[in-house]
Amino acid sequence: MAGSPTPQFLAPLEDLRQRIQDAERTGGPAGRSEVARLRGLLEDEARRVTASLTPWQQCQLARHPDRPYCLDYVRGLFTDWVEVHGDRAYGDDPAIIAGFARLDGESVAVVGHQKGRDTRERLYRNFGQPRPEGYRKALRVMRMAEKFGRPIISLVDTQGAYPGIDAEERGQAEAIAFNLREMAALKVPIVVVVTGEGGSGGALAIAIGDEILMLEHAVYSVISPEGCAAILWKDQTQVQLAASALRLTARDLLQLGVIDAIVPEPLGGAQMDPNLAIRTVGGAVRKALVELRRVKRDDLPRRRFAKFRAMGQFVER
């Protein structure tokens, strides 16, 4: 969950990172050699930690409060950002951001979930859990993108759509459903990047794309391990079992044919070097866009349908 303290298994990494910062402040030849020594230790430790992550630890890493969020990607990758607000029907939802920006000089639409960094912003962003007006705002911008022939980049990072009375009253289910259908039919390229948590329908509602990428330590699941444990094991403490059973890591999803590629993260996770993580995502998005630009506009909906059509495993007998 957003704002949770650093999980235990990451503590040695955080500690080393802190010591490197301290050594950098010391400066001088002694400081520099200490920095180099600690960097070496950090690299070894990060390699050790990430090599043996359990699925539950993977979830905790995906929720790390120092990972880059949507607006960090926007600032790091684009120029000329114009954020737009509101669904033109009810209100504006700060849990989803939407707008236009330039990537290498070319105009693109960007939509994404937005979590907060500190308590105040977390509350303002509702912990990145959108209400219906957020999904409707995202669709409004995506349709505008279609109107002006701009590709869409969607950044997914939410624990899920907000489960509250007001969200239900204003049609949370309808808003998600409508986005799924309408995104499927858009005649512009859509690149989706799951950057952190892909929380069920609340994530999927902006994730019907032509190319679906996922960060190495992101997770994407039909339900949170907590929810799954509570329902199937009737015991919230069984999160580890639930996380393993759900097969929610990037590697699992690639194997299950749900995503197209994994975007590697800096050693130890995106939070260790956010700028590097952002640059790597930028490279992956550019590559996807180059390929999708070759596809004829009118072919995109049929291709997108074929892509999702192929998902799932069943038996015929």
Add this chain to the structure above:
Amino acid sequence: MVWFRRPEGAERPTSRVPEGLWVKCDGCRETLYRKELERGLFVCPRCGHHHRVSSRTRLAQLFDEGSWKELFGNIHSADPLEFTDTKPYAQRLKDLREKGVRCDALLVGVGRLAGNRAVIAAMEYSFMGGSMGSAVGEKLTRAIERCLKNRLPLVVVACSGGARMQEGILSLMQMGKISAGLARLHAARLPYISVLTDPTTGGVTASFAMLGDINIGEPGALIGFAGPRVIEQTIRQKLPEGFQRAEFLLEHGMLDLVVPRQELKETLARCLAHMA
């Protein structure tokens, strides 16, 4: 002195009207003659409570008698994740098949509705709470494709707790798969009516069940995105009476109609006549 007492909080047998000559209404607890209840399409003649019906009963109620046949009945759930919670998923599937639920959680049929050809699909709640896994997604997608090919209208009767956890992310993707199929149906200007019955929640509501040209609810049906328990846990308050019931959704603009079961077939026919 009370001789017989239902234990506090005991599960009420709501999943199906039990076999036997006499049954107790889940709404008013009145004892009813089963034949009479059946004649009334399993709506209580005393209190109007709409009992849950099987997918087969539902299709029989909606299609003209003897006019329909099942489609895609050869598609069944697999166990792609080798999922085990308190019991292996593969075992759950096997047990259900042995109990005789053959259609997975969705039964698809093609036939005549008031004289006109249509594809109707109904979800089967007794199969893991009507949950949507890959088999449901595939069957419904094929139903959509059949409608596209033969230019037929589609009616889907939802009754489901949502996406099936035991197939993980693949269940979630069925929402995208079916909705992308419905986008094609929409582009082809073919009618789609969604009927939402008790309960319709989670990923089923948040995909095809809310995408009808017309959305019809059954009286009293629980319809929502998040389940009431999840919402209560989030907001730490009791939910108001009638929250997430069909009438509540009608009032909030999410349903076109709330139609009693006795009038459902006639209403569907009348709607479709305006669309075909």
